Amino acid sequence: MNILTPLKSAVFAVLICIAFNACAQRANPNIVIIYVDDLGYGDIGVNGAIGVETPHIDKLASNGLNFTDAHCSASTCTPSRYSLLTGSYAFRRKAHILEGDAPLIIDPNMGTLPKMLQKAGYNTGIVGKWHLGLGNGKIDWNKKIPLGPEEVGFDYSFLIPATGDRVPCVFVENQEVVNLDPNDPITVSYGTRIEGYPWGFQHPELLKQHTDPYHQGAVINGISRIGYMKGGKEALWVDEEIPFVLSDKATAYIDENKDNPFFLYFSLHDIHQPRIANIKFVESSTMGPRGDVIAQMDWCVGQISKALEKQGLLENTLMIFTSDNGPILDDGYLDYARELVGDHKPGGVYRGSKYSAYEAGTRMPTIVHWPKEVKAGTSSALLSQVDLYASLASLVNQKIAKDDGVDSKNFIDAWLGKSSKGREFLLEEAYTYGLRMGNWKYIMPKDKPVPNWIVQKFVDPGFHPEPQLFNLDEDPSESKNMADENPEVVAKMEAELKSILEK
Known part of the structure; x- marks a missing residue:
């Protein structure tokens, strides 16, 4: 009897198994x-x-x-x-x-x-x-x-x-x-100014692009950054x-x-x-x-x-x-x-x-x-x-x-x-919350002034003291608030948003 035959069969079986697993993984x-x-x-x-x-x-x-x-x-x-x-x-x-x-x-x-x-x-x-x-x-x-x-x-x-x-x-x-x-x-610092790279508010002549007051820290490669560095x-x-x-x-x-x-x-x-x-x-x-x-x-x-x-x-x-x-x-x-x-x-x-x-x-x-x-x-x-x-x-x-x-x-x-x-409902996080339900879009009320740093960016964050509701099929630019006309939709979306936030 050739004792190598069973050994060859075993080795072949192992190789087949390895190849199969490799292919399965590669799938x-x-x-x-x-x-x-x-x-x-x-x-x-x-x-x-x-x-x-x-x-x-x-x-x-x-x-x-x-x-x-x-x-x-x-x-x-x-x-x-x-x-x-x-x-x-x-x-x-x-x-x-x-x-x-x-x-x-x-x-x-x-x-x-x-x-x-x-x-x-x-x-x-x-x-x-x-x-x-x-x-x-x-x-x-x-x-x-x-x-x-x-x-x-x-x-x-x-x-x-x-x-x-x-x-x-x-x-x-x-x-x-x-x-x-x-x-x-x-050394990096946010808040406390440290000596190192020049500061944008002191050296505007070094800048490739001028900036708002929030980006006037360390100047690196001609760009003034937030924060200070040495x-x-x-x-x-x-x-x-x-x-x-x-x-x-x-x-x-x-x-x-x-x-x-x-x-x-x-x-x-x-x-x-x-x-x-x-x-x-x-x-x-x-x-x-x-x-x-x-x-x-x-x-x-x-x-x-x-x-x-x-x-x-x-x-x-x-x-x-x-x-x-x-x-x-x-x-x-x-x-x-x-x-x-x-x-x-x-x-x-x-x-x-x-x-x-x-x-x-x-x-x-x-x-x-x-x-x-x-x-x-x-x-x-x-x-x-x-x-x-x-x-x-x-x-x-x-x-x-x-x-x-x-x-x-x-x-x-x-x-x-x-x-x-x-999704049936989709959450949109911002500085207030939005919620989608099909083509309906609801925005949670936020009765606070828009922060000045957002105003300076020419952004409307969506703050409004009353609920906002839009039908995106009819109004993709969200120009007409339909909340008053659809109180049942508002109530349903408010309840869903509350359940998400309290989960």
């Missing part, structure tokens, strides 16, 4: 979320942009599913990012726009979207804007930061710590400042190079993880102010810097598509392109966006903007591209980014613990275009 798509900053519903070509072209985004839409009623969870950045990654509304954490040295706002013990995907066998990476806080108190930027993306569920991170208009103006890779010279340590000269970013640095890091991550399922959260700085376009994109639009950085952002999207195509991954990669909140023309820097906008409508036909409870504050350009599974077309399903956690968990066959993702619901069929059924 899960790569997942890429491209998260743009301050991009309005109407800011892309496929949604009617005028004065700027977005060919790479439009190509995703022509080969994917373009959503007409998909929303971020809040009309400002930190709250939306918190909800996206945790599946929980930001008000439950009292999340607000964070300073550049704020502690980590996500509880490291809670479940998150990237942690869930890690359990499903994914490598997870974030490249770009973070703005969810770092550390657990005062940050020492000269050492490895103890709390950040790693504790939230990311295997790899390359960050803009907060925003481009806030110090520190350095990149942080795997929670350490990139290119830091230990002989030139970084040291770290070799680590400072150059604003004009940021899109190239981030795109290179994101495409390198794709190349390095091409053989296993991965999740990439590509969180762009554009089109947030300060809008500093690289010379490659200057005058690529008719709208000045804001239009130019839209074109720049579109180029970054194209780099991701090309990297996936190069590795043969585009067919089985679920790409979700969207934004963190509505558009804003004047957010502190004088770049003539209001004067040069022309016929372009950043929010499309919808009223509102960043900081606003009106519809354009949260109704986001949203495209899902997955050629293997998603048919090209449009969808009017009412969806919220807070639901991506539960929806993607369903896609990759993962269960979410009872106390995690408390506001996230599974609408994977709607996200993939297999159903038009979305």
Whole structure:
């Protein structure tokens, strides 16, 4: 008897098993979320942009599913990012726009979207804007930061710590400042002025763009920021190079993880102010810097598509392109966006903007591209980014613990275009609250004056002493308050909003 025959059979069986498991695991798509900053519903070509072209985004839409009623969870950045990654509304954490040295706002013990995907066998990476806080108190930027993306569920991170208009103006890779010279340590201060880089209010002659009073701290690369900074000269970013640095890091991550399922959260700085376009994109639009950085952002999207195509991954990669909140023309820097906008409508036909409870504050350009599974077309399903956690968990066959993702619901069929059924009720967080129910839009009363810092941005946040109710089918610009004519609808939506807020 040949004793090698049973051995060969056993080895063959093991190899078959390994191959089967590898194929089963590989059946899960790569997942890429491209998260743009301050991009309005109407800011892309496929949604009617005028004065700027977005060919790479439009190509995703022509080969994917373009959503007409998909929303971020809040009309400002930190709250939306918190909800996206945790599946929980930001008000439950009292999340607000964070300073550049704020502690980590996500509880490291809670479940998150990237942690869930890690359990499903994914490598997870974030490249770009973070703005969810770092550390657990005062940050020492000269050492490895103890709390950040790693504790939230990311295997790899390359960050803009907060925003481009806030110090520190350095990149942080795997929670350490990139290119830091230990002989030139970084000090950051919010509130107390510290000597170091010149201050914008004292040296306007150094500025590429003039600013409002809130952005007159440290001047770095000719841009006056919020906050004060000293040291770290070799680590400072150059604003004009940021899109190239981030795109290179994101495409390198794709190349390095091409053989296993991965999740990439590509969180762009554009089109947030300060809008500093690289010379490659200057005058690529008719709208000045804001239009130019839209074109720049579109180029970054194209780099991701090309990297996936190069590795043969585009067919089985679920790409979700969207934004963190509505558009804003004047957010502190004088770049003539209001004067040069022309016929372009950043929010499309919808009223509102960043900081606003009106519809354009949260109704986001949203495209899902997955050629293997998603048919090209449009969808009017009412969806919220807070639901991506539960929806993607369903896609990759993962269960979410009872106390995690408390506001996230599974609408994977709607996200993939297999159903038009979305949310019955959808919360819109702003400086008051909005609620959607079908085509009805309700805004909670707020009998307080609009803060001066919002007034200076030419924003209507939606404050009103009485309830506001609009029928978006008949009145997408929310111009006619129908609350008095529909008391039963108001009562139903008020009750639902109360139940959400008190949950």
